[in-house]
Amino acid sequence: MHIGFIGLGNMGAPMARNLLGARHRLSVFDLSQAAVKGLVEAGANAVHSVTDIAHSDVELIITMLPAASHVRQVYLGDSGLLSSVAPSVRLIDSSTIDPMSAREVAAIASKQGNPMLDAPVSGGTGGAEAGTLTFMVGGDTADYDAALSVLQSMGKNIVHCGPAGNGQVAKVANNMLLAISMIGVSEAMSLGVSLGMDAKVLAGIINTSSGRCWSSDTYNPYPGVIEGAPASRNYTGGFGTDLMLKDLGLATEAAKQQKQPVILGALAQQLYQTFSSQGHGTMDFSAIIKMYSGEDQ
Ligand code: NAD
Secondary structure (H helix, E strand, O other): EEEEOOOOOOHHHHHHHHHHHHOOOOEEEOHHHHHHHHHHHOEEEOOOOOOHHHHHOOOEEEOOOOOOOHHHHHHOOOOOOHHHHHOOOOOEEOOOOHHHHHHHHHHHHOOOOOOEEEEEEEEEHHHHHHOOOEEEOOHHHHHHHHHHHHHHEEEEEEEEEOOOHHHHHHHHHHHHHHHHHHHHHHHHHHHHHHOOOOOOHHHHHHHHOOOHHHHOOOOOOOOOOOOHHHHHOOOOOOOHHHHHHHHHHHHHHHHHOOOOOOOOHHHHHHHHHHHHHHOOOOOEHHHHHHHHHOOOO
């Protein structure tokens, strides 16, 4: 299939490479020339603007952009995709954005005959490179079915979450819970260690008891508890604090619009905001344990 791909950053570039690996023909665009060059070297065709992607004979366009403002600009801007794309070209936005924006763009697209899915991902850059991402997909069932094989070239767990916007709903709800559970594990580990427990023994108890969760048994924030976790390499790599802060902002904003209380989610957002403002935005999000245990833990 001839696919257009816009947004070749940390996630988009490896996703696009996996599409090439699955023998799709790819036309790519990014504001960064360096990002485009990398994909051209891998076999993609470079185009010079969003409009050029829309004017090429693609059957599907995938976008992987930083935030809702970029998605709005690329789809709804004066020279945006929807102003020039041919009817029936399918659209997939894999950026993580708020569900309301996803629904608004999808409604405008489908009204003019371009079926659109929101398909945010989890799995990070490692999952993007390995082609093992989880895709949380919102949109019509027929459009989901039509896109499934392409998504399977980039991910291994593809879940249809319901109508447009529901992929983003699943993503923000999961990541809000992840932030809350990471803070909870940080608090419990710090309390136990401060009271004299060995961190590994405490984690072992938690992980065979009712406190067990992914943040404790796979990604424990206490250094040295889990070999290979970011906590054991000074919180480098992994999922950055600022990305988690972005997702918490999406969750709390969506909750506000829905008048749905997210008491712990709002607290988590404030804790991550404080941590980021202290200069830790690029550290893995499990470094939030430093809010409890101090810098030199
Ligand atoms: P990134 O900043 O590395 O890449 C975004 C790319 O979009 C950049 O190359 C940028 O030049 C390009 N871009 C921005 N505006 C553009 C425009 N108008 N036209 C063309 N290109 C444009 O971001 P990323 O880490 O790849 O993340 C992309 C999305 O995936 C975000 O929404 C993020 O929240 C989400 N996400 C990221 C991760 C992760 O671990 N990085 C994990 C899951 C989800």
